[in-house]
Amino acid sequence: METPVLGFEPRCPHLFNTNSRPSSSLPASTLSVRTLTAATVVKSPATVVVVAEAPRTKPHSKSFLTRKSAISEIEQSPDFLSSLQRLSRVLKVQDLNVILRDFGISGRWQDLIQLFDWMQQHGKVSDSTYSSCIKFVGAKSVSKALEIYQSIPDESTKTNVYICNSILSCLVKNGKLDSCINLFDQMKRDGLKPDVVTYNTLLAGFIKVKNGFPKAMELVGELPHNGIKMDGVMYGTVLAICASNGRCEEAESFVQQMKDEGHSPNMYHYSSLLNSYSWKGDYKKADELMTEMKSVGLVPNKVMMTTLLKVYIKGGLFERSRELLSELESAGYAENEMPYCMLMDGLSKTGKLEEAMTIFDDMKAKGVKSDGYANSIMIAALCRSKRFEEAKQLARDSETTYEKCDLVMLNTMLCAYCRAGEMESVMRMMKKMDEQAVSPDYNTFHILIKYFIKEKLHLLAYQTLLDMHSKGHRLEEELCSSLIYHLGKIRAHSEAFSVYNMLRYSKRTICKDLHEKILHILIHGKLFKDAYVVVKDNAKVISQPTLKRFCKAFMVSGNINLVNDVLKVLHGSGHKIDQVQFEIAISRYISQPDKKELLLQLLQWMPGQGYVVDSSTRNLILKQSHLFGRQLIAEILSKHHIVSRTMVVRSRSEPKFSRGQRGK
DNA sequence: TTAGGGTTAG
Numbered sequence: 001m002e003t004p005v006l007g008f009e010p011r012c013p014h015l016f017n018t019n020s021r022p023s024s025s026l027p028a029s030t031l032s033v034r035t036l037t038a039a040t041v042v043k044s045p046a047t048v049v050v051v052a053e054a055p056r057t058k059p060h061s062k063s064f065l066t067r068k069s070a071i072s073e074i075e076q077s078p079d080f081l082s083s084l085q086r087l088s089r090v091l092k093v094q095d096l097n098v099i100l101r102d103f104g105i106s107g108r109w110q111d112l113i114q115l116f117d118w119m120q121q122h123g124k125v126s127d128s129t130y131s132s133c134i135k136f137v138g139a140k141s142v143s144k145a146l147e148i149y150q151s152i153p154d155e156s157t158k159t160n161v162y163i164c165n166s167i168l169s170c171l172v173k174n175g176k177l178d179s180c181i182n183l184f185d186q187m188k189r190d191g192l193k194p195d196v197v198t199y200n201t202l203l204a205g206f207i208k209v210k211n212g213f214p215k216a217m218e219l220v221g222e223l224p225h226n227g228i229k230m231d232g233v234m235y236g237t238v239l240a241i242c243a244s245n246g247r248c249e250e251a252e253s254f255v256q257q258m259k260d261e262g263h264s265p266n267m268y269h270y271s272s273l274l275n276s277y278s279w280k281g282d283y284k285k286a287d288e289l290m291t292e293m294k295s296v297g298l299v300p301n302k303v304m305m306t307t308l309l310k311v312y313i314k315g316g317l318f319e320r321s322r323e324l325l326s327e328l329e330s331a332g333y334a335e336n337e338m339p340y341c342m343l344m345d346g347l348s349k350t351g352k353l354e355e356a357m358t359i360f361d362d363m364k365a366k367g368v369k370s371d372g373y374a375n376s377i378m379i380a381a382l383c384r385s386k387r388f389e390e391a392k393q394l395a396r397d398s399e400t401t402y403e404k405c406d407l408v409m410l411n412t413m414l415c416a417y418c419r420a421g422e423m424e425s426v427m428r429m430m431k432k433m434d435e436q437a438v439s440p441d442y443n444t445f446h447i448l449i450k451y452f453i454k455e456k457l458h459l460l461a462y463q464t465l466l467d468m469h470s471k472g473h474r475l476e477e478e479l480c481s482s483l484i485y486h487l488g489k490i491r492a493h494s495e496a497f498s499v500y501n502m503l504r505y506s507k508r509t510i511c512k513d514l515h516e517k518i519l520h521i522l523i524h525g526k527l528f529k530d531a532y533v534v535v536k537d538n539a540k541v542i543s544q545p546t547l548k549r550f551c552k553a554f555m556v557s558g559n560i561n562l563v564n565d566v567l568k569v570l571h572g573s574g575h576k577i578d579q580v581q582f583e584i585a586i587s588r589y590i591s592q593p594d595k596k597e598l599l600l601q602l603l604q605w606m607p608g609q610g611y612v613v614d615s616s617t618r619n620l621i622l623k624q625s626h627l628f629g630r631q632l633i634a635e636i637l638s639k640h641h642i643v644s645r646t647m648v649v650r651s652r653s654e655p656k657f658s659r660g661q662r663g664k
Numbered sequence: 665t666t667a668g669g670g671t672t673a674g
Contacts (some may be wrong), residue, residue: 094665101666128666135667165667172668197668236670243671271671278672306672341673359670377674408674 034120067095075102080111084118093119093126100129104136112136116148131162135337138170156562159192165201180205196228203237213245232263232587238319239272241443246279274307281315302333309339313346318355321346337363343375348381356381359423372402376409379416391416392425405436411443418451426451442473458486462495469502477503480516484521493525499535528558532566539573547575555584560595563588564602571609582606583617590620593627600628603636607643 060068063126070087075441077083080099096119103112111542117131119125130152149167152158164187171180184202188194202219206212220238223230230238235258242251251273255265270293277286290300300308306330312321316512321343328334334496340363347356360378363370375398382391398405410433417425426448433440440448445468452461461483469475480503487496500518503510515538522531535542535550547570554566563585571577582602589599603621606612613621618637625633 097665111667126665131666162666167667168666171665195667200668202668231668235671237668238670240670266670268670269668301671304670308672310672338673343673345674373674380674406674412674 019437026557049369049618052563063090066090066338067092071095071098074099075402079219081114081118082114088122091124093124093129093614095126096130097126097128098450101132101136104132109140113144127157127160127163130157131160131166134163134166134170136172138167142170142174157359159187159190160200161193161195164192164194165197168198171199177205180591184353194226194228196231196234199223199226199228200234200237201240203234207237207240209242211245211393213241213250216241230258230261231267232258232269235263235265236268236272239269239276243272243275246276248273248276248285249280251276264296267301267304270298271307272312274304278307278310278314281313281317283311283315283317284309284319298518302328302331305331306339306342310342313342316350317345318347318352333368337374342372344381345377347423348377348384351380353385372398372405372409375402376412379412383412383416383419386419388416388420392420392422406439407438407441407444410438411441411447414444415447418447418454421455423455436618440471442468445471445473446479447475447507449483453482453486456486458483458490459492459495462492462499465499465502469506475503475506477507477510477514481511481517484514484518487518488521489661491525493521493527494530496521496525497527497530512538516542516546519550523553526553526557528554529562532562532569535566535573536569539569539575544575547573548578550643551577551581552573552584555581555588560588560592561598564598564605567602568605577611579614581606582611582613586613586617587620590624590627593624596628598635600632603633603640607639610643610647612640612647613646 021537036346058450073085074080074083096115100112100115100119103109103115104168111360112133116129116137119129122240130148134148136147139447145167147161149158152163157163164184167230168180168184171177171183180202184192184194184198191421199219199222202612206216209215211646216238220230238254239251242248242254249323255269258265258269270289274286274289277283277289290304291305293300305324305390309321309324309328312318312324325334325343328339331630334340340359345357356378360374363374375394379391379394379398381516382388382394398409402409410429414426416427428501430448433444445464446643447460449464449468452458452464465475465480465483480499483501484496487493487499490615497518513532519531519534522528522534531550532554535547539547551566551570555563558566562641567577567585568582585602586599589595589602603613618640621628621633621637
């Protein structure tokens, strides 16, 4: 039989309909269309479509056969570049594209890049070269795919809808949704006319994103404006977004809309709707849905029944959940641990630890295949019930039984060891994470820092917090506050201040008490300049006794150049400055005559704010007035005297005028 | 002549 490469697609276009996606559903041996006389295409698990090859209308031309054999020669050549050089005259751009896609499908990454470079150098590229190349390259390296896209010389090619869809899809698949949206906006400005595929590509990015629902709806709202109607694929995407955001009413309404538009929901559409009911455990609606689905002839599959189990568990129907689990077992749908895990987790989270353990033991007795999830769930459940010894024991078992652990499992075991106080095991887990190149997440850091604090390894806790912060994780106030307290206790004042700052600059509001707490620590550590910064920014939420303590400490030992600033800030915040603080400040100035200007500034500032020097300070100043200019000092002190007299008169006429309030 | 999606667990 001849091998119809070039002539195949036009005659059997449905084989290449992207909706059926044959390549990913077929085993490798049937991947090559060249070997097919009748192709069997799996359209969905339920439907098998057999496509008979159409009879030839005319024999292939000589040039066609030459190109065809050149393509297979290059694909099969151990040194494809030299074959390419030799045969390049024969080949058209679309033939090179065929080879490029063949390299992509069979994972010949280096060859694909080399071929693409060659095609560029020889000016043999078309739009589909870019869209295919970006698709395959993007599966391995987003940056390389972007590089290819940016290198497109022609501006109009850059807004070709296939090429745009290809690069946008590559960004979405790599979790770069924000860059994807930005690029999309840029493309629109440059003239892209997005189509249904473009919008669906973007929408797919919102499925697993927290709070993706409103943004997805915004995109859906743009569709009519662009003359685009939703198709079955897009309904599938949108329903998945609704389900993963718990929007069951919206999911219902989209299903209704798709029915109204003449689309029949398939198993995936129904599964998403069912999943949306699991958020609230709405088993009534779930049961109704199952009935409807069966009535249209769809047979619930494994995923559907597992999702139904999830609804029952969330709804607290544990008896029916156990029955459904038995049904899953009889149907052969419980050969792995997932449904058991769901039930165990649901039970343990509603305080039914013993029942969860029964399921766990049953599962083990039945020899159900496990990858360690079940153990992990039970370790977490035991920790929640503060049964740390059992949790630790199970963690040990897991370590010996399962070689591969994911981050959640590692965190769960780490937590069990921390709570049981097993330092050696904690270190072993950390080493394991390192070896397996699993990067710690927020939970890992949180568990470790809490543990280090408990073990009084406060500096280690501090180092870990720095690490956590530098990795961009949000910091929890309670944990930071506790660490600040302990660092203060061990006189690690500047470390405490650094924790305070990390928290302060990463959060909009922090608890008022924390400012006061850090202020005490800074005063204690004689870090007056830092203390001044805290006071300056937060004086209004700091108690008067603490401000008083700060003022006193600063006057005695703070930087002399900041003394006036400190007094002004304290006064400006409504704090009444004690007479004795002025006395201390002024004696310091007098002992340092080079600070003459500062003394004069202070003395001039005081009367305007209702402060005057007391008689002993006045005498002290007069004694040294030759250093500061006798005439000037006399003028300033007479102002103090006038003010002090009016204050005396006032306090007599307003007997209720109390300390701490100042008349204006 | 190229581009898109969807269901379950910790």
